[in-house]
Amino acid sequence: MLRTEAAVDVTAIRDNVATLKAGTVAEVMAVVKADGYGHGLIGAAQAARAGGATWFGTATLDEAIVLREAGFTEHVLGWLWTPGESETVRSALRAGIDVSVSNNWQLETVRLAASDTARIHLKIDTGLSRNGATAADWPALVAAAASAQAAREVEVVGIWSHFAYADEPGHPTIGRQIAAFREALDVAARAGITPQVRHLANSAATLTLPEAHFDLVRPGIAVYGLSPMPGRQDFGLRPAMTLRAAVAGVKRVPGGAGVSYGHTYTTGRETTLALVPLGYADGIPRRATNAGPVMINGSRFTISGRVCMDQFVVDVGDLPVVSGDAVTLFGPGSHGEPTAQDWAEAVGTIHYEIVTRVGPRVPRTYVGQL
Numbered sequence: 001m002l003r004t005e006a007a008v009d010v011t012a013i014r015d016n017v018a019t020l021k022a023g024t025v026a027e028v029m030a031v032v033k034a035d036g037y038g039h040g041l042i043g044a045a046q047a048a049r050a051g052g053a054t055w056f057g058t059a060t061l062d063e064a065i066v067l068r069e070a071g072f073t074e075h076v077l078g079w080l081w082t083p084g085e086s087e088t089v090r091s092a093l094r095a096g097i098d099v100s101v102s103n104n105w106q107l108e109t110v111r112l113a114a115s116d117t118a119r120i121h122l123k124i125d126t127g128l129s130r131n132g133a134t135a136a137d138w139p140a141l142v143a144a145a146a147s148a149q150a151a152r153e154v155e156v157v158g159i160w161s162h163f164a165y166a167d168e169p170g171h172p173t174i175g176r177q178i179a180a181f182r183e184a185l186d187v188a189a190r191a192g193i194t195p196q197v198r199h200l201a202n203s204a205a206t207l208t209l210p211e212a213h214f215d216l217v218r219p220g221i222a223v224y225g226l227s228p229m230p231g232r233q234d235f236g237l238r239p240a241m242t243l244r245a246a247v248a249g250v251k252r253v254p255g256g257a258g259v260s261y262g263h264t265y266t267t268g269r270e271t272t273l274a275l276v277p278l279g280y281a282d283g284i285p286r287r288a289t290n291a292g293p294v295m296i297n298g299s300r301f302t303i304s305g306r307v308c309m310d311q312f313v314v315d316v317g318d319l320p321v322v323s324g325d326a327v328t329l330f331g332p333g334s335h336g337e338p339t340a341q342d343w344a345e346a347v348g349t350i351h352y353e354i355v356t357r358v359g360p361r362v363p364r365t366y367v368g369q370l
């Protein structure tokens with residue numbers, strides 16, 4: 001086996017998207033931002049397409065352009081860009097990428113960058129207070145977009161927003177955001193803008209809130225098989241990523257041996273230490289010191305001592321472990337290995353961060369059939 005690898009099950013991604021698609025009449029935009037949540041942009045997008053995704057969503061325009069350069073002809077929307085990126089906007093528009101617009105400077109940048117009619121999605125902030133125009137700024141943005149549309153400079157393909165609390169069904173914010181979204185659509189309609197696609201739903205809303213599906217849903221984490229509500233594992237999703245490494249060395253040490261920087265772990269008796277060639281440079285949280293779970297040869301252990309930049313150590317007791325044996329940090333959990341959710345709980349974060357932070361030094365390998 002490789003020194004380290006993030007093995008991505010493309011069949012799982014395909015099936016997850018098919019499951020999401022079966023639960024809605026809307027089209028599916030697979031969100032593949034941040035290198036496909038760490039799974040590899042191209043591999044994830046191919047698998048999502050095989051499952052029925054007809055749109056892709058990225059945060060940056062650069063990610064969207066990479067998809068086009070790789071030959072993807074589906075709709076692609078990029079939504080996070082800054083005033084210094086007018087050249088990137090120009091490239092994106094030339095590549096037929098849809099660009100999100102939240103305010104007047106973005107609309108102006110798009111108008112100036114467009115050589116042909118630019119496809120835009122106007123974003124309304126319905127309560128997340130992140131990207132998107134406020135309700136106060138919305139009428140002016142819509143009016144400016146309507147005149148740019150009349151001049152054929154832009155086509156308002158979409159109107160969209162994003163939830164703050166979709167993973168807490170019944171939270172009062174959800175209903176308020178849906179109502180604010182409908183109000184924004186009405187304001188746009190009165191200004192003559194009736195987009196082809198209205199979209200609001202992330203993974204949690206795709207799985208639990210059909211009234212928020214509109215014309216297009218935007219699942220991200222669920223595409224990769226992780227439940228957006230860790231308390232619910234009944235959505236029929238399969239985690240796609242398995243992170244593993246080969247043991248780089250083993251040694252017998254006596255009791256009382258201090259392990260790794262600062263000796264935050266000390267062996268209790270004579271034991272075997274296994275060296276694992278993954279560290280915080282690879283995205284293993286340093287918070288996993290004496291906390292991160294692993295599986296070696298069918299047995300579960302906890303990291304012993306500090307996670308270093310490139311490596312950590314596991315006290316495996318008297319278990320026969322040899323150099324080259326596989327250490328699984330997380331996977332689907334179907335063979336007793338820890339899951340990304342276990343890691344999230346061990347280090348105080350969410351599984352989104354665990355899979356997304358796996359670094360570029362770890363090769364992504366692809367298993368399964370499309």
Ligand SMILES: *Cc1c(COP(=O)(O)O)cnc(C)c1O
Nearest residue numbers: 031162202203204218219220221
């Ligand atoms: C990341 C993101 C999504 C997907 O969210 P998940 O919770 O991963 O499904 C959808 N829409 C926007 C705007 C996002 O930033």
